[in-house]
Amino acid sequence: MRRERLRVVGVEAVGPYTLLRVGRGGLDPGAPGQFFMLEAPGRLLPRPMSLCLAPPGELGFLVDPIGPGTRALCALGPGEELAVLGPLGNGFRLDVQRPLLVGGGIGVAPFPYLSEVLRRPPALLGFRTPAHAEAAALVANAEVVLEPEYVTQRLEPGRDVLACGPEPMLEAVRALAPAAQLAWEAPMACGYGACYGCAVELGGTWKRLCVEGPVLRAA
Ligand SMILES: Cc1cc2nc3c(=O)[nH]c(=O)nc-3n(C[C@H](O)[C@H](O)[C@H](O)COP(=O)(O)OP(=O)(O)OC[C@H]3O[C@@H](n4cnc5c(N)ncnc54)[C@H](O)[C@@H]3O)c2cc1C
Ligand code: FES
Incomplete structure (x- = not known):
């Protein structure tokens, strides 16, 4: 995981959602189901976003503008910068048959x-x-x-x-x-295991969804 300032290269409406495309810089896209913390300029806390698309040289995020943080991300325009940290979390297991x-x-x-x-x-x-x-x-x-x-x-x-x-x-x-x-989703402040803001109790132990998740076995 690393944190970089990345530049927006495209913003597209997809129904009520916004597809935000940023230049990848030196960030690894990680595995499907992993996420990144995106911090729009002027906002105190970053927001967790799943990686949606990983074309060469880019990272794509599909954002639902439900509150101030997500609306600030959707308001970014091409050429503007934002801070991006990741990849974070565990992602989906890919050893599946059907x-x-x-x-x-x-x-x-x-x-x-x-x-x-x-x-x-x-x-x-x-x-x-x-x-x-x-x-x-x-x-x-x-x-x-x-x-x-x-x-x-x-x-x-x-x-x-x-x-x-x-x-x-x-x-x-x-x-x-x-x-x-x-x-699963939980409100996340840090995204890398430090704040316990995302902890959920599972079978008597506390799991941080940003580290042991967000993907959990249903059972
Ligand atoms: C691992 C992970 C991946 C995510 N991926 C995406 C994604 O790809 N695209 C996307 O649009 N959103 C995604 N989210 C959700 C997104 O992070 C939240 O919607 C966002 O943080 C809300 O910030 P806000 O400032 O816009 O709204 P806020 O003002 O923080 O919240 C608005 C309302 O939504 C509720 N809320 C906020 N965050 C969450 C949450 N995580 N779970 C349930 N309710 C919440 C609040 O209680 C409030 O009622 C993801 C969340 C996690 C944990
Ligand atoms: S968000 Fe801080 S520990 Fe998970």
Whole structure:
């Protein structure tokens, strides 16, 4: 992991989300499911973002503007700089036989990169509205599920599920697929294990989601 100031090379709207592309500098893209801490100029704390795309020389992040930190990232323009720290966290295990990517909303963010690395497995992606579902175009072999239907209604047995999305979706996947790999979220202040802001209690021990996660075995 290292921290660098990187330059924005592209900003694109993807439905209500923003695809922020930055020059990679000397940063390693890491493994799918790992994340970076992105700090927009003038903001006190950086924000965790999954790596979405890793074309040569670039890092791409899909950002949902839900609050001040994410809105500041979405407001950046080409040529502006931001501080980026990473790659962080554990990422998905890639030794899977019959992968199925299962995502909901902005939880699809790590899947474009994951899909390329796993050679384009099928993906089941759930969204609230057709506008949000525009993000599915970033993921190969994606089947879109719109509310009121849920992705868990279409889960096939016998698949190695890799999932990322809102907590109720992850809990529903966990109940159906105990061997699934689930990427969780928690508010994160440091991103590298120092502050314990992201700690969750699991089986009587505390795990820092930024170090032992964000990907955890469902069981
Ligand atoms: C490992 C990891 C990877 C992530 N990847 C992405 C990504 O690729 N794209 C993306 O858009 N977002 C991602 N997020 C979520 C993103 O970091 C938060 O939405 C962001 O930090 C919110 O900051 P803010 O200042 O905009 O909003 P805030 O003002 O901090 O929060 C706005 C609202 O969202 C809630 N909230 C904030 N952070 C979280 C969180 N992590 N989990 C649940 N609720 C939260 C707050 O309680 C508040 O209600 C990721 C989070 C983690 C932990
Ligand atoms: S965010 Fe600081 S320990 Fe995880």
